[in-house]
Amino acid sequence: MTTEKLTPITRIALLIGGVLLLAVLYVPIWGISLDAPQYPEGLSMYIYANKLGGNVDIINGLNHYIGMKTLHNEDFIEFKIIPYFIVFFSGLFILTAILANRKLLITLLALFVSFGIIAMVDFWRWEYDYGHNLNPDAAIKVPGMSYQPPLIGYKQLLNFGAYSMPDIGGIIFILVGLLLVVLIVVELRIQKKRKSLNNVAKNTAFLLVLISFSACETGPRPINMTRDNCAHCKMNITDNRFGAELVTKKGKMFIFDDAVCMIAFIKSKEVKKNDIKNHYLVDYTGTHQLINADDAFIVKSETIKGPMNGHLVAFAKEDDMKHFLEKNTGTLHKWHTITE
Numbered sequence: 458m459t460t461e462k463l464t465p466i467t468r469i470a471l472l473i474g475g476v477l478l479l480a481v482l483y484v485p486i487w488g489i490s491l492d493a494p495q496y497p498e499g500l501s502m503y504i505y506a507n508k509l510g511g512n513v514d515i516i517n518g519l520n521h522y523i524g525m526k527t528l529h530n531e532d533f534i535e536f537k538i539i540p541y542f543i544v545f546f547s548g549l550f551i552l553t554a555i556l557a558n559r560k561l562l563i564t565l566l567a568l569f570v571s572f573g574i575i576a577m578v579d580f581w582r583w584e585y586d587y588g589h590n591l592n593p594d595a596a597i598k599v600p601g602m603s604y605q606p607p608l609i610g611y612k613q614l615l616n617f618g619a620y621s622m623p624d625i626g627g628i629i630f631i632l633v634g635l636l637l638v639v640l641i642v643v644e645l646r647i648q649k650k651r652k653s654l655n656n657v658a659k660n661t662a663f664l665l666v667l668i669s670f671s672a673c674e675t676g677p678r679p680i681n682m683t684r685d686n687c688a689h690c691k692m693n694i695t696d697n698r699f700g701a702e703l704v705t706k707k708g709k710m711f712i713f714d715d716a717v718c719m720i721a722f723i724k725s726k727e728v729k730k731n732d733i734k735n736h737y738l739v740d741y742t743g744t745h746q747l748i749n750a751d752d753a754f755i756v757k758s759e760t761i762k763g764p765m766n767g768h769l770v771a772f773a774k775e776d777d778m779k780h781f782l783e784k785n786t787g788t789l790h791k792w793h794t795i796t797e
Contacts, residue, residue, distance in 0.1 A: 462557040464647060467640045471562075474633045475550030481543050482506050486626035487580070489606055491516070492618040502528075503624060506543055507536045523615075524591035525604055535579065542572060550633075559644060566637045573634065581608050610708035620707060677702045677737040677747040680712055689718040689725075690765060698770070699763045700739035702747055705732050716755075717767035720796055736792065738771035741781070746773070750792040754778035757795070758787030769795070 463471075485503035488511075492499045503510040508530050517527040530536055546569060553561045588605025604614050607621045623631065680702065685694045688711040694700060701719040703711040705728060713719040716738055723730070736750035753771040756778060761770055769790075772778040778789070 463554075463559060463562065463644060467562075467644055468554040468557055470636060470640055471550050471554035474636050475547045475554070477629050477633055478543055478547040478550065481626040481629050482540055484626045484629075485510060485624040486630070488620075488622055488624040490620045492620070493616050495616075506539045506626070520587075520604075522597045523604060524593070524597075525587055526590070526592075528587075533583075539576075546572070559648075562637075562641060562644070566634075566641060569634055569637060573630065577608070584608065607708075611705075611710070618709065622707075677704060677735075678710060679747070680739070685712045687714040687718050688712055689722040690714065692764065694764075696764050697745045698739065698741050699767070700745075700747075701750075702737040703728070703733060704735045704737070706734045707732070715763040715765045715767045716769040716771065717763065717765055723796060738792075740773045740777075741770040742772060742774075742777045748773045753792065755790045755792060755795065756781060756785075756787040757790055758785050760785045760787070 485505050487504040488501060489504075490499050490501045500515055501511040502513055502516055509528055513528055520527060546565075549565055549568070553565050584605050589603045591604075606612065606614070606619045609621055609623075612619050612621075680694060680697075680700045682697050683693065683695055686692065687694060688703075692714055694712065694714040696714070699715050701713040701716050703713070703719055703722070711719075711722065711728070713722065719736065722728075723733075737747040738750045738753050738755070739745050740748050740753075748771065750771070753773065754775055754777075755769060755771050757768050758770065758781075759768055761768055763769065770781070772781065781787070782789075
């Protein structure tokens with residue numbers, strides 16, 4: 458790495474990043490919300506740098522019945538040290554801007570990514586401990602059941618739907634981390650760094666982007682035959698040639714035993730159209746994997762009767778669809794045409 462100074466734009470961006478990190482001391486970093494019929498407005502718990510906020514007392518009361526430990530600020534050593542880490546990184550951002558040193562910029566990114574990884578591992582460990590180490594004398598005991606909230610996204614816990622997502626402070630951390638990646642890439646291009654050093658920066662950038670976004674990806678989960686129930690008709694799912702799945706933008710999943718049930722569920726508007734991320738259908742042939750409905754070859758055939766007397770089958774491959782039509786009568790459709 459050469460000793461040339463950072464550009465003025467990079468130095469200004471680092472100063473802004475340092476100030477933004479100080480704001481994390483005063484806003485929630487993470488949020489966990491619980492939805493259940495008996496709490497129509499939902500319950501929320503917010504994790505700050507030095508305390509818990511939200512409906513902690515109510516959540517503690519519910520946790521007592523299922524044997525989970527109650528949550529108290531003094532039980533978390535993290536609340537005593539995280540504010541110092543935030544101030545440290547804020548100061549390091551500002552120091553890097555003042556010294557305008559590229560080696561220090563690379564070091565800052567490495568430390569920042571390491572801190573993010575350690576923080577997420579510690580958060581998972583905390584969730585695991587509270588969700589698995591239950592009081593054996595609890596009033597409500599479900600054999601084999603644990604209550605670990607999701608690290609990121611949605612998870613069903615008994616009759617509660619649990620959402621876990623970064624809040625304002627967490628979003629600031631992610632944005633500041635991405636800012637570091639952008640600044641390093643820009644600096645490397647401007648100064649025409651050596652190829653080997655450029656590869657190091659790209660690999661580091663890729664690592665941070667992967668950490669920032671991979672956990673937020675939501676997709677379908679395999680349908681568990683004989684154990685999953687249809688979200689619309691409530692029937693047990695038993696035929697692996699049929700089935701469908703709807704995934705919301707928050708990562709919540711709804712399983713169906715037939716495409717017609719998913720279509721009926723969509724038309725019921727129980728989930729708003731703008732909240733839906735993807736629809737999936739079971740491949741009628743092969744290993745019956747879930748495929749994106751928008752990419753599927755969908756055939757409507759009166760010779761086929763699904764679990765709910767539906768006449769829709771889906772294929773991942775065009776050749777499989779053609780082979781089916783050689784032996785059965787039917788018409789080819791696209792997902793958007795049968796849901797209009």
